[in-house]
Amino acid sequence: MRYWPTILLLLILAGLGGYLYWIELPAKQTEEKQAVTQQALLSFPESDIAGLSVTTPQGSVEMKRNEAGAWMITAPLQTEADTREVQAMIRALVTGKILRTIEDKPGTLAPFGLEQPVTTITVTAGPQQETLAIGDNGPLSSTLYVLRQSTHSVVLTDLTTKSFVNKTLLTFRRKDLLHFVQAELERVRLTYPTTEIVLYNMAKNKPKPNWKIRYPIEAEADQTEVRSLLFKLEDLKALGMIDPGPERTAIAQTLTAPQLKIALHTADGDQTVKLYQPDPASGEAFAETSPDAPLYRINPMVIKDLARDLFTLQDKRLLGVNPADIAMLAVKTRDKHYVLINENGEWVLEDQPTEKLNQEAAILFVSRVANLPAEERVIKQAGPLAPYGLVAPTAEFVATGRDGKIAGRLTLGSQANNLVYATGERLQGVFQVRPDLLAQVPTKAELLAKPAEKTSSTH
Structure with missing residues (x-):
């Protein structure tokens, strides 16, 4: 046992x-x-939320989501809302957590900053509704006291002040002046007081637009510069809004000729914005999209930032032909003289056609010649070349197209201020370019050298 x-x-x-x-x-x-x-601070999912009311000491803003999913302001006026601002507040509420309940049915709200809350938010999701009053910071700066109406309790949350404080009608109004997708643009017209530039997208509705200048000249456009301009237009936002009324009428009377007018054309229609700075000394600038829309206050630096001259928007590669279209490239410098020929996609030397070239080195060199851009314009029209060392050039490159005709020419002269004077087939005048290409012209021996083999090391 x-x-x-x-x-x-x-x-x-x-x-x-x-x-x-x-x-x-x-x-x-x-x-x-x-x-x-x-x-969880809210008892319903984000996808069900269709209404939002935000009340501050400055007033109330009512917002609803329409059938297309976009947010609209319905009071104190009817206009488009800034969806990103609305969604940011909703996301903060949806992800917000109650750290602990401080007091159920509190007798006093003053200790929590809830007697006069900084913001009161009512969220509507179908038949469900929740009202939250935002109070003071909790023991930590990353916490807030909230009065939750559904439970009549004061709770400590992990909400942060920046998501709910200082929200006004302007906060929730749509502030971007132009709404477009770059690939869908068909043309862009830039009108200045003394000139106009018209750009056409030759590859509309394709992922990668191909821009060309159609006025005042027919020319290839600098794709990077055009994209940069369009990105800045996408970011064009109002700092303030003056709705139709006496103030708008009075200011509009001071706006005569715009410093810049931008017109965007798509298959769905046109969008236009005019930029004004009636008194540069005042530091004020305005934008107008239509006579019956608000006037928008903008940063005056925007006007200067959006200004583009013809030279800036042009394709500044001087040779005048793309690398893929070059059938033959003649190279002449003070100590090098040879001709590269593209035979069935492979580069060979004209005087040694049976010798195998380092294709990687040849392709890189041809690309550098074809893509060398002008940095500065010296003179616009043809003139004396001797002052720039272009009568007896330091280097000259002549490209022949697949049709056997000369398609491009690039000439490099003397140096000044760390740049080299140059002329090219694509642009009229004398320019300055970076001097790197002069040191990158390979010798025949370098072109004939085999590429270095990759070695592997054992450990």
Whole structure:
């Protein structure tokens, strides 16, 4: 019978295990689930939210989501909302957590900054609604006291001040002046007081637009510069708005000739914005999209930032032909003289056609010649070339097209201010370019050299 104590102990342990497994553990899991549920500030998902009301000491803003999913302001006026601002507030509420309940049915709200809350938000999701009053910071700066109407309790949350304080009607109004997708643009017209530039997208509705200048000249456009301009137009935003009324009428009378007018054309219609700075000394600038729309206050630096002259928007690669269209490239410098020929996609030397060239080195060199851009314009029209060392040039490159005709020419002269004077087939006049190409012209021996083999090391 000496085993009875051991058996009895095993029975007791089994009973305790069963109690823990069947009673305590499920109860703890239920309690944890309830705690997780209680931690959510809103009891409905983000996708169900269709209405938002934000009240501050400055007034109330009512917003609703339309059938297309866009947010609209419905009061105190009817206009488009800044969807990003609205979604940012909703996301903060949806992801917000209750850290702990401070007081149920509180007798006083002053200790929590809730007697006069900085912001009161009502969120509507179908038949459900929740109103949250935002109070002071909690013990930590990253916490806020909130009065939750559905439970009539003051709770401490992990919400942050920046998401809910200083929100005004302007905060929620749509502030971007132009709404477009770059690939869908068909043309862009830039009108200045003394000139006009018209750009056409030759690859509309394709992922990568191809821009050309159609006026005042027919020319290839600098794709990077055009994209940069369009990105800046996408970012053109109002700092303030003057709605139709006496103030707008009075200011509009001071706006005569715009410093810049931008017209965007798509298959769906045109968008136009005019930029004004009636008194540069005042530091004020305005934008107008139509006579019956608000006037927009903008940063005066925007006008200067959007200004582009013809030279800036032109394709500034001087040679005048793309690398893929070059059939033959004649190279002449003070100590090098040879001709590269493209035979069935491979480069060879004209005087050594059977010798295998380092194709990587040849392709890189041809690309550098074809893509060398002008940095500065020296003179616009043809003139004396001797002052720039272009009568007896330092280097000259002549490209022949696949039709056997000369398609491009690039000439490099003397150096000045760390740049080299140059002329090219694409642009009229004398320019300055970076001097790097002069040091990058390979010798025949370098072109004939085999590429270095990659070596692997063992460890």
